[in-house]
Amino acid sequence: MESSIEATVGSEIDDRGHWPTKQSKILDWLMHDVREQRFIDNILVELCEKMRAVGISVARSTMHFRTLHPQWLGARILWRTGMKEGDIATFSYGVEKTPQFLASPINEIFNGAIEVRQNLEVSDKNQLSYPLYKEMHAEGLTDYIAWPIYHTLGKRHIVTFASDAPGGFTERDITFLKDLLPALTMVTEIRLKNIMARTLLRTYVGPHASEQILAGATTRGSGATVGAAILICDLRDFTTISDMWPRDDVIELLNGYFDAMVEPIEKHGGEILKFMGDGLLAIFPLSDPNACHNLLVSISEAQAAVAALNEENRKHGREVLRYGVGVHVGDVMYGNIGSRTRLDFTVIGPAVNIASRLESLTKQVKRPVLLSKAFVEMASCQRDMESLGSFPLKGLGEPVDVFAFTAKEKLPENA
Structure with missing residues (x-):
């Protein structure tokens, strides 16, 4: 005789639940066969093509995601019939307050709607409430539907579909599309989190270090010795500025300064390893044969940018x-340094110390940018730089020959 426990367990095993309403090859593909595809836009394109192939009248689809990015509030992926690649657009912070966003079905979903559907097959487009509806009506689309995609902790993103079939989506189409939502949730959440992890790491530790960390370089003491041109920069009199100006003005001033310094460095292949209060540390790996030249171009462009900023x-x-800048070249230890529970991916070594000492020396010699003889010789730029002689540097046994940067773009305030 079957026990009550066995009967209960048996009934739970036999209970198939409510999803999916109907099994399909497309849903199987979405659940099992996209694991090698990293990019959500490619998955969306292939999904829509597969649906068109089996008679689901999808002619347009979008996905809307909010991301943790320092510049962008979020992104939108768009597919239309015939497109082989998704169109990706990013949106700045504040877009959610614009008239265009407020007058859109996307705003309804972000404000809590669990479904937005609109018949686009109307005789007069002025009957349609949103500009997006009128655009789709003009394109010959007949039906539109949008749903939230719920990620962990209530994070709400959006997927939309539009039909080009007379009469719009059938009830069969809608049932099929609804069955996709749980699978789309799982497929998009893991990839979105991967994107966020990569974005946050790139934002806080730089592109090269972020790739090293994502590849598994997370053990304390792990790292490598690399040859690099090293640049250390420090803002002068920042304490005085902080005391004199309101907090928000100080932050805006500091951000403007870092934009002026960092953009040329990154444009020419340098990597910002860390911001140190009002200073920064950057390297140009010597694996690039033009590393030293690129560093000099970066300094010249940064000086011009700071000069323009000062005019404003x-x-x-x-x-x-x-500001003061110190430049040297040499081998550095590049890797994880810190406590058992808190690591910093950075560079250390005598070459870094020399660059730091040169930056401090700028205060004494009243020149904004100082370079070591070792760097100048490697860059073959002796003729373009001004020799200032030898200077003892703290912590070094021998004096160091020092050169001043003499690019055309100079800041008179630093003299």
């Missing part, structure tokens, strides 16, 4: 920014 600061009655 003067117009608004703000403090003019002054």
Whole structure:
């Protein structure tokens, strides 16, 4: 005789639940066969093509995601019939307050709607409430539906579909599309989290270090010795500025300064390893034969950018920014350093110390950018730099021959 426990367990095993309403090869593909595909846009394109092939009248689809990015609030992926690649657009912070966003079905979903559907097959497009509906009506689309995609902890993203069939989506189409939502949730969440992890790491530790960490370089002491041109920069009189100016103005001033310094460095192949209060540490790996030249071009462009920034600061009655830069070249230890529970992916070594000492020396010699003889010789730029002689540097046994940067773009405030 079957026990009550066995009967209960048996009934639970036999209970198939409510999803999916109907099994399909497309749903099987979405659940089991996309694991090698990293990119959500490629999955969306292939999904829509598969649906068209079996008679689901999808002619347009979008996905909308909010991301943790320093510049972008989120992104939208768009597919239309015939497109072999998804169109990806990013949206800046503040877009959710614009008239275009507020007058859209996407705003309804973000504000809590669990479904938005609109018949587009109308005789007069003025009957349609949103500009997007009127655009789709003009394109010959007949039906539109949008649903939220729920990620962990209530994070709400969006998927939309539009039909080009007379009469719009059938009830069979809608049932099929609804069955996709749980699978799309799982497929998109893991990839979105991977994107966020990569974005956050790139934002906080730089592109090269982030790739090393994602590849598994997370053990304390792990790393490698690399040859690099090293640049250390420090903002002058920042304590005085911080005491004199309101907090928000100080932050805006500092961000403007870092934009001026960092953009040329990254454009020319340098990597910002860390911001140190009002300073920064960057390297140009010597694996690039043009590393030293690229560093010099970066300094020249950064000086021009800071000069332009200072002109703006003067117009608004703000403090003019002054800085010091030290440059050296040599081998550095590049890797994980820190405590058992808190690591920093950075560079250390005598070459870094020399660059730091040169930056400090700029205060004494009243020149904004100082370079070591070792760097100048490697860059073959002796003729373009001004020799200042030898200087003893703290922690070094022998004096170091020092050169001043003499690019055309100079800042008179630093003299």
